[in-house]
Amino acid sequence: MRRALVLHHTQQLFILLAGLLAAPALVSAAPIPARGAAWAQACAACHGPDGQSQGAIPALDRLSPEDFRAAMQAFRTEERQGTVMNQIAKGLSETDVEAVTTYFATMQPRRQQ
Numbered sequence: 001m002r003r004a005l006v007l008h009h010t011q012q013l014f015i016l017l018a019g020l021l022a023a024p025a026l027v028s029a030a031p032i033p034a035r036g037a038a039w040a041q042a043c044a045a046c047h048g049p050d051g052q053s054q055g056a057i058p059a060l061d062r063l064s065p066e067d068f069r070a071a072m073q074a075f076r077t078e079e080r081q082g083t084v085m086n087q088i089a090k091g092l093s094e095t096d097v098e099a100v101t102t103y104f105a106t107m108q109p110r111r112q113q
């Protein structure tokens with residue numbers, strides 16, 4: 001049954017194969033946005049959804065990617081002393097910082113509205 005299907009749908013099979021061959025490229029491109037979004041979920045507990053904090057904790061959607069990255073690095077190196085962010089920033093690898101910076105950078109156009 002399956003064989004007959006494949007034979008009768010050679011074109012679909014070809015498309016499927018082409019899709020499978022293209023997949024590795026997609027997979028290698030995916031981790032950064034996925035990682036950034038995953039971290040942003042953790043940040044949302046304090047900074048609000050998509051970093052749009054309304055309370056005392058600073059909003060993250062107002063920072064430029066440069067300032068965001070610099071703040072994270074400063075927390076990691078203790079150059080900047082925070083209450084909780086030093087510990088949190090140290091829990092992120094360089095790749096995590098890049099991923100989360102990139103993620104929040106996509107939030108930026110929203111603040112200009």
Ligand code: HEC
Nearest residue numbers: 039042043045046057058068071072082083084085088100
């Ligand atoms: C437990 C609450 C909490 C969580 C979770 C949290 N933050 Fe923060 N964040 C703060 C507080 C409070 C500050 C102000 C500095 C301080 O006291 O540590 C801050 C400050 C910052 C700043 C500097 C903002 C500015 O305007 O200078 C950045 C950047 C930041 N956080 C990023 C993150 C990222 C990225 C995550 C997720 C990986 C995260 N935070 C998770 C509470 C939190």
